[in-house]
Amino acid sequence: MSEPSEQFESTVKKSGYSLTAARRTVFAALQGEEPLTMHELVGRCEGIDRASIYRTIALFEQLGIIQRLQMGWKYKLELTGGFVHHHHHLSCVRCGKVIPLPEDANLEKRLLQLAASQNFEAQSHQLEIRGLCTDCRSE
Ligand SMILES: [Zn+2]
Ligand SMILES: [Zn+2]
Numbered sequence: 001m002s003e004p005s006e007q008f009e010s011t012v013k014k015s016g017y018s019l020t021a022a023r024r025t026v027f028a029a030l031q032g033e034e035p036l037t038m039h040e041l042v043g044r045c046e047g048i049d050r051a052s053i054y055r056t057i058a059l060f061e062q063l064g065i066i067q068r069l070q071m072g073w074k075y076k077l078e079l080t081g082g083f084v085h086h087h088h089h090l091s092c093v094r095c096g097k098v099i100p101l102p103e104d105a106n107l108e109k110r111l112l113q114l115a116a117s118q119n120f121e122a123q124s125h126q127l128e129i130r131g132l133c134t135d136c137r138s139e
Contacts, residue, residue, distance in 0.1 A: 004031070004083045008065065015063055022052040026060070027079075034098050035069050035078035035089070069126070071096065081124035088126075092133035099133065
């Protein structure tokens, strides 16, 4: 598989859009390990006005570059399958912390097998384990 940034550039160009500074900045800001709230994302895109960030997010969702991760009544934004190093999360229901899980090749294979057993061709998946983080458990 090609690098996430190459994948990103070719997806944007193939769809007939140009790689503006706002698009590059928003993509770079989402490259971190953790999904971001809209507020956090805006904070990481210094020099880009809020309206451009919102338009960029809408475009990225349309192009399948990012997805919303529903967290109760809120949501966070993260890159989809081919655009980020794939990972699963632990999600704390009390403080909202999202902790990436280490990769597990066996689990990945098993998930694909399960999908295939239903005659389904898997393209991507999300896996979130909800519960209490160490800090919240010790309170
Ligand atoms: Zn917590
Ligand atoms: Zn996975």
